[in-house]
Amino acid sequence: MACVAPSSRASPRRFRLTSTAMMESAPTTRAAITAARARSILRAVSGNLDVPGGEPLGYADPIGKILSFNKLEMNEALPPAQRAKQLGADEYPFFGYPGWERNDAANRRLPHDYMHPPWAGQTCVGHARAVLNAMRAGRPYPVKAAISVASNPLLSLADVRKTYEALSSLDLYVVAEYYLTPSAALADYVFPICTTVETTELWHGTDFCVACPSGIQPLYERRNTYDFWRGLAVRLGQKEHWPWENVEQVWDYCLAPVGLTFQKLVEQNGIFGRREYKRYEKLGFGTPSGKVEIRSSIFEALGCAPLPVYREMVLSPQGDPEIYRQYPLVLITGSRFMPMYHSEWRQIQAAREKRPDPLVTLHPETATKLGLKEGDWTRVSTPKGAIRMRLHISDMVDPRMADADHGWWFPERKEAELFDVFESNANILCPDDSELCSPEIGSWPHTALLCRVEKE
Known part of the structure; x- marks a missing residue:
């Protein structure tokens, strides 16, 4: 606790109180992989796992009988x-097939209506840095084509210049998007896809399942993403594996084990399950040993x-005191702010009236010390790069920190290159070098970086 406290800005006493609170109530926060594992261990040893008022485990009945994506994949x-x-x-086997295969095998021993194996589409993916490097350098093999769907890589990945170089090097880049984003502007082909109000969705939780009907018919030439992927699969001769002609038929297939269709679920306003606690006493856990593994056998097998294990951030006051002297503020780039959602809604006039400019927020004491005032245009820089942001002053931010908006581009600047995506994009500030990423899953740092803020 004492070693973590300086970087987190929390005292060892606060960590002890937090740990005690976790043993007395249900914890709900998320953190990086090491913190998440420590939290999971705490919930188990404190008796907080799968008990009333604690953290539930698995699916309620009959929600677990509804088919999820792991039953639709053909891994x-x-x-x-x-x-x-x-x-x-x-480099990151836990987030690839080596880790997924072990997790899948351990969970498949359990009844499917109790515990679903992990969905490979979320937990078994190529690492972005490795994919981008293969695009740029052709190692370990060349990547010459890519498809991205509603992801906007220039605003969702670190090291934006490298991402730009990689996407620009492709022979074929296809994007399916709601509107023309900076990443879509790089594409050879752009397919307009439905927004959430123009298509149906099955909202499948662990304790409930709700049918979300479309609110309006798709505008213009928009199609839902199922039509996009199935259309491609049929052209490639895979029609037998896509027997459902539309996504509503997929939802009907998933709901069949509980005797429902999508339309019936709409009419009854969802289905809610009944939870039975401590089923692990009869069925065990989705681990190789069938027990709660404080010492993870899968992690150990993967090296x-x-x-x-606590690891100090490489670019932190304690990790690199010399860099800290040059960049004396700790940077956050992932804070949410209304009315925007990540890189969306910048083109909506009503939203821009509420948040017209990208903001970096400093404490009043920090702003005074730097000779800055509310509304000043500033240059926010890290060892990786620099961006332009307007200053906002608030005592909600610690005096030692800076909080920069993320996801900024300027769709109104139609004549600018890629809507000026390099001007105020917080990911310009973020590195993804191997030594800076999580050694387990390769997640890159977008918070707890070092920066400085200067008047433009």
Whole structure:
């Protein structure tokens, strides 16, 4: 606790109080992989796991009978030789097939209506840095084409210049998007897709399932993403694996085990489950041992630290005192702010009236010390790069920190290159070098970086 406190700006006493609180109530926060594992261990040893008022485990009845994406994937169709080519899995095996296969096998021993195996589409992916490097340098093999769907890589990935170079090097880049984003502006082909109000959705939680009907018919030529992927699959001769002609038929298939269709679920306003606690006493857990593993056998088999280990950030006051002297503020770039959602809504006039400019927020004491005042245009810089932001002053921010908006581009600047995505994009400030990323899953730092803020 004492070693974590300086970087977190919290006292060892606060950590002890937090740990005690976790043992007395249900914790709900998320953190990086090591903190998440420590939290999971605390909930188990404190008796806070799968008890009333604690953290539930698995699916309530009959919600677990509804099919989720893991039942729609065809991971078995990808042979071991092809899986071995997954970019980044050698460096971050837990987030690739080596880790997914172990997690999948451990969870498949449990009844499906109790515990669903992990969905490979979320927990078994190529690492962005490895994929971008393969695009740019062709190692370990060339990547010459890419499809991105509603992801806007120029505003969702670190090291924006590298992302730009990688996408620009492709022979074919296809984007499916709601509107023309900076990343879509780089594409060879752009497919307009439905927003959430123009298509249906099955909202499948652990304790409930709700049908979300479309609010309006798709505008213009927009299609939902299922139509996009199925259309491509049919052209590639895979029609037998896509028997559902539209996404509503997919939802009907998923709901069939509970005797419902999508339309029936709409009419009854959802289905809510009944939870049985402590089923692990009869069924065990989704681990190789079937027990709560404080020491993770999967992490150990993959060469990762089997127990949570505190690692000081490389670019932090304690990690690099010399850099700290040059960049004396700790930077946050991931804070949410209304009415924007990540990089969305910048083109909506009503939203821009509420938040017309990208902001960096400083404490009043910090702003005074730097000779800055509310509304000044500033240059926010890290060792990685610099961006332009307007200053906001608030005592909600610690005097030692700076909080920069993320996701900024300027859709009104239609004549500018890629809508001036390099001007105020907070990911310009973020590195993704190997030594700076999580050694377990490769997540890159977008908070707890070092920066300085100067008047423009």
